[in-house]
Amino acid sequence: xxxxxxxxxxxxxxxxxxxxxxxxxxxxxxxxxxxxxxxxxxxxxxxxxxxxxxxxxxxxxxxxxxxxxxxxxxxxxxxxxxxxxxxxxxxxxxxxxxxxxxxxxxxxxxxxxxxxxxxxxxxxxxxxxxxxxxxxxxxxxxxxxxxxxxxxxxxxxxxxxxxxxxxxxxxxxxxxxxxxxxxxxxxxxxxxxxxxxxxxxxxxxxxxxxxxxxxxxxxxxxxxxxxxxxxxxxxxxxxxxxxxxxxxxxxxxxxxxxxxxxxxxxxxxxxxxxxxxxxxxxxxxxxxxxxxxxxxxxxxxxxxxxxxxxxxxxxxxxxxxxxxxxxxxxxxxxxxxxxxxxxxxxxxxxxxxxxxxxxxxxxxxxxxxxxxxxxxxxxxxxxxxxxxxxxxxxxxxxxxxxxxxxxxx
Amino acid sequence: xxxxxxxxxxxxxxxxxxxxxxxxxxxxxxxxxxxxxxxxxxxxxxxxxxxxxxxxxxxxxxxxxxxxxxxxxxxxxxxxxxxxxxxxxxxxxxxxxxxxxxxxxxxxxxxxxxxxxx
Numbered sequence: 013x014x015x016x017x018x019x020x021x022x023x024x025x026x027x028x029x030x031x032x033x034x035x036x037x038x039x040x041x042x043x044x045x046x047x048x049x050x051x052x053x054x055x056x057x058x059x060x061x062x063x064x065x066x067x068x069x070x071x072x073x074x075x076x077x078x079x080x081x082x083x084x085x086x087x088x089x090x091x092x093x094x095x096x097x098x099x100x101x102x103x104x105x106x107x108x109x110x111x112x113x114x115x116x117x118x119x120x121x122x123x124x125x126x127x128x129x130x131x132x133x134x135x136x137x138x139x140x141x142x143x144x145x146x147x148x149x150x151x152x153x154x155x156x157x158x159x160x161x162x163x164x165x166x167x168x169x170x171x172x173x174x175x176x177x178x179x180x181x182x183x184x185x186x187x188x189x190x191x192x193x194x195x196x197x198x199x200x201x202x203x204x205x206x207x208x209x210x211x212x213x214x215x216x217x218x219x220x221x222x223x224x225x226x227x228x229x230x231x232x233x234x235x236x237x238x239x240x241x242x243x244x245x246x247x248x249x250x251x252x253x254x255x256x257x258x259x260x261x262x263x264x265x266x267x268x269x270x271x272x273x274x275x276x277x278x279x280x281x282x283x284x285x286x287x288x289x290x291x292x293x294x295x296x297x298x299x300x301x302x303x304x305x306x307x308x309x310x311x312x313x314x315x316x317x318x319x320x321x322x323x324x325x326x327x328x329x330x331x332x333x334x335x336x337x338x339x340x341x342x343x344x345x346x347x348x349x350x351x352x353x354x355x356x357x358x359x360x361x362x363x364x365x366x367x368x369x370x371x372x373x374x375x376x377x378x379x380x381x382x383x384x385x386x387x388x389x390x391x392x393x394x395x396x397x398x399x400x401x402x403x404x405x406x407x408x409x410x411x412x413x414x415x416x417x418x419x420x421x
Numbered sequence: 422x423x424x425x426x427x428x429x430x431x432x433x434x435x436x437x438x439x440x441x442x443x444x445x446x447x448x449x450x451x452x453x454x455x456x457x458x459x460x461x462x463x464x465x466x467x468x469x470x471x472x473x474x475x476x477x478x479x480x481x482x483x484x485x486x487x488x489x490x491x492x493x494x495x496x497x498x499x500x501x502x503x504x505x506x507x508x509x510x511x512x513x514x515x516x517x518x519x520x521x522x523x524x525x526x527x528x529x530x531x532x533x534x535x536x537x538x539x
Binding site: 126128174175176177178180182186 | 507510515
């Protein structure tokens with residue numbers, strides 16, 4: 013008897029290739045999805061007794077039978093390609109599937125993350141078609157109504173179909189550009205999971221695990237792309253702290269107050285190795301820089317040992333890639349720590365209009381004001397952060413800081 | 422598939438160009454047209470007269486109502502188009518990026534709707 017969790021994880025692993033093969037062979041997105049759904053339902057019961065050696069082929073075979081039923085019922089003519097697939101002329105042996113795995117998975121992910129699709133919809137399609145989430149799971153994970161998820165999926169699929177977004181691995185000259193939007197989508201999914209509020213923590217942590225898993229697959233398929241290595245290193249470095257970022261009561265713990273023994277040293281080491289490998293390419297980029305910054309935090313045994321000078325330099329470099337106010341905010345904090353508290357604070361204030369509704373801005377302003385001994389401004393900034401925040405653990409964290417401030421008097 | 426590439430840019434900006442700039446721009450369009458024609462991608466393409474020559478036409482309650490000017494006042498104006506035959510959206514994007522105005526304006530790429538049975 014195989015347990016439910018083993019079965020679902022086998023299905024999740026098989027999902028992208030199986031869907032990709034079906035979509036490509038049937039040339040019909042909806043039919044591919046319906047047939048795969050049917051195969052998955054059968055797998056959930058059959059695999060309890062008998063787990064196939066080649067789950068991908070099993071799912072393809074069962075889905076294919078379903079497609080044949082469909083065509084019989086509707087008496088539709090098939091293209092030669094469909095015919096070959098349906099009459100079992102397609103090789104789905106383990107070896108054949110292994111050989112085409114790379115193209116199958118890349119074809120799919122590059123299609124659903126095509127830059128012509130808006131990024132919210134890229135995320136939803138990636139969760140559904142590549143990571144195998146159900147609509148309900150997507151709705152829960154992204155805090156959306158199921159109806160909204162369904163609508164967005166329909167709209168995005170229509171865009172793919174109608175605008176002629178290719179279901180192909182991009183050409184060598186295009187792959188670099190296209191990879192950028194894939195990386196953005198995957199990192200956004202990771203961040204969705206990481207910024208989870210307490211109530212949804214469990215479901216949403218799946219988003220982190222699954223985006224790391226997908227990035228590992230991408231790294232294995234495109235090993236020569238330094239930014240992809242950087243992205244994986246960044247995720248591992250951030251995820252390494254997940255057990256330390258909340259206390260037993262679920263309250264948020266700041267990086268400097270975290271119990272560093274709880275950090276996942278295996279992830280930290282792996283991230284470091286990935287980063288070293290990426291740097292051999294001598295092609296810097298925003299993910300590698302962010303990963304290096306996270307690495308410097310993770311390498312310090314105590315907060316005092318943090319190499320803020322190096323972090324400040326890295327943020328300055330990051331600004332050249334993405335000159336956003338948020339990156340500038342981080343650079344200001346690093347400057348305050350590394351060079352001069354006043355100087356960093358003065359520069360931070362200049363970002364006020366642009367970041368007026370950005371919670372971390374007020375949190376950073378409060379923290380620096382406290383260090384400067386200006387409790388009045390610190391109090392006001394914490395209050396603003398509380399007002400703007402929508403995350404419960406975050407709000408209760410700011411409230412505890414406020415209490416600390418008032419008890420000092 | 423057929424795609425319409427709609428060429429938008431700031432008309433008044435173009436009016437400040439020097440003789441040489443205008444000539445160079447024309448040459449670039451000529452060579453884009455020649456290249457797409459040679460590759461079998463060109464179906465049609467034209468530049469439009471300035472937006473000041475636009476007339477908007479509506480029929481309301483059976484009456485023709487015309488107004489002077491374009492349908493919408495926008496920062497960038499429609500200045501021309503290409504109708505292109507491409508394998509897929511990626512090829513259309515590649516081509517659109519080579520239209521000279523892509524460097525200072527915006528090219529909107531839209532697939533042509535295929536009506537079944539026609």
